[in-house]
Amino acid sequence: MLIDPLFEELYKTSQYRYSVIVTNTKYTPEVVWKMYRERANCENIIKELKEEFGVDSFCMKSFAGTEAALNLAILAYNLISFFKDNVLRTEKTQMMKAIRYKILNIGSELIRMAGKKILRLAIKGSRRKWFIALWNTDFAFG
Numbered sequence: 477m478l479i480d481p482l483f484e485e486l487y488k489t490s491q492y493r494y495s496v497i498v499t500n501t502k503y504t505p506e507v508v509w510k511m512y513r514e515r516a517n518c519e520n521i522i523k524e525l526k527e528e529f530g531v532d533s534f535c536m537k538s539f540a541g542t543e544a545a546l547n548l549a550i551l552a553y554n555l556i557s558f559f560k561d562n563v564l565r566t567e568k569t570q571m572m573k574a575i576r577y578k579i580l581n582i583g584s585e586l587i588r589m590a591g592k593k594i595l596r597l598a599i600k601g602s603r604r605k606w607f608i609a610l611w612n613t614d615f616a617f618g
Contacts, residue, residue: 521553528572529553563610579607 583598
């Protein structure tokens with residue numbers, strides 16, 4: 477197999493995937509790389525908005541209604557992103573369906589005990605410890 481000397485070192489490490497950017501701009505390669513690197517994850521965000529937040533399945537009778545629904549979906553996405561980054565703090569990126577299962581869809585009941593309202597969650601064992609630890613962490617805005 478013929479290997480271009482420019483990519484010889486890259487060929488030896490098979491754990492990475494490499495791409496090529498072709499452009500007719502007059503920017504330096506570093507500037508082009510930085511511009512495209514900032515846009516690298518946008519397709520994943522669009523996919524998540526469509527699949528998890530229903531952004532592709534609504535159309536109101538008016539433009540203003542559709543715009544308002546879209547803005548609410550984007551707000552929900554941003555709040556969940558903030559939650560993932562500042563509360564979950566996991567190495568692996570969590571999708572919305574995992575967050576829904578692990579955190580949002582938990583059976584519970586509101587009871588009154590000693591004159592106070594208490595929310596009893598239907599979580600047991602190590603998952604309960606993990607869940608409680610989520611809310612006992614400090615996080616900073618910005």
